[in-house]
Amino acid sequence: MGYFITFEGVEGCGKTTQIKLLSEHLSGRGISTTLTREPGGCPIADKIRSILLDAENRALSPLAELMLYAAARAQHVTEVIAPALTAGKIVLCDRFCDATLAYQSFGRGIDRDVIDTLNRQACQGMVPNLTVLVDCDPRIGLERARRRIEASSGPREERFELEALAFHQRVRDGYRSLADAEPDRFVIIDGSDTIEAIFTAISTQVLTRIPEALRAVC
Numbered sequence: 702m703g704y705f706i707t708f709e710g711v712e713g714c715g716k717t718t719q720i721k722l723l724s725e726h727l728s729g730r731g732i733s734t735t736l737t738r739e740p741g742g743c744p745i746a747d748k749i750r751s752i753l754l755d756a757e758n759r760a761l762s763p764l765a766e767l768m769l770y771a772a773a774r775a776q777h778v779t780e781v782i783a784p785a786l787t788a789g790k791i792v793l794c795d796r797f798c799d800a801t802l803a804y805q806s807f808g809r810g811i812d813r814d815v816i817d818t819l820n821r822q823a824c825q826g827m828v829p830n831l832t833v834l835v836d837c838d839p840r841i842g843l844e845r846a847r848r849r850i851e852a853s854s855g856p857r858e859e860r861f862e863l864e865a866l867a868f869h870q871r872v873r874d875g876y877r878s879l880a881d882a883e884p885d886r887f888v889i890i891d892g893s894d895t896i897e898a899i900f901t902a903i904s905t906q907v908l909t910r911i912p913e914a915l916r917a918v919c
């Protein structure tokens with residue numbers, strides 16, 4: 702089996718910025734990775750992503766939203782994550798099952814048992830070895846995400862950015878309680894710092910944890 706690293710945190714905390722930097726850094730050291738993201742990561746799941754993040758879909762019910770995330774994850778794990786880990790690769794995934802607990806359980810209030818059951822089915826035994834929680838005040842993250850969306854010419858994936866601040870605060874608190882419950886799997890990084898300082902903290906943590914055998918063979 703390979704090594705599975707996920708990145709989590711509120712909107713705009715810097716997950717995508719940092720996961721790309723980490724992938725480049727590892728590749729510069731001769732360590733190749735499979736870099737992927739959720740929701741999405743393969744063509745069918747990317748179609749589900751566009752439904753989930755489209756701000757026009759205000760009427761999407763919390764339960765339908767949860768099940769779309771589970772469907773996208775089931776496809777992504779089957780097509781991308783499980784084959785890569787079985788082949789012994791290091792997989793870097795931008796959001797994964799903890800996001801569903803943080804957003805749909807802590808954020809939306811859906812029963813945790815329902816989400817645990819769906820996550821178990823969708824993940825098919827693929828549990829992250831390491832989860833990097835980029836923790837920051839959602840006001841900072843939302844401001845960064847808003848600027849990024851305004852500067853981008855792509856689709857406006859902002860359905861969650863438009864949620865109330867209180868929702869994002871529950872998501873942040875949810876992530877922190879997930880991290881507190883599994884201190885061996887999570888590392889918490891201060892996402893309010895500069896891009897460079899955050900990257901130094903993440904790369905130090907990751908490099909000490911990737912098993913020696915994978916560092917050598919990749």
Ligand SMILES: Nc1ncnc2c1ncn2[C@@H]1O[C@H](COP(=O)(O)OP(=O)(O)OP(=O)(O)O)[C@@H](O)[C@H]1O
Pocket residue numbers: 710711712713714715716717718719845846848849892893894895896899
């Ligand atoms: N530490 C930082 N300080 C200032 N700006 C940052 C920092 N990290 C990222 N940014 C900028 O903030 C914006 C959001 O960053 P990024 O897209 O990496 O966040 P994200 O966590 O992936 O967001 P989302 O949850 O929406 O996917 C980007 O424009 C990025 O360049």
Ligand SMILES: [Mg+2]
Pocket residue numbers: 716717718795
């Ligand atoms: Mg992102």
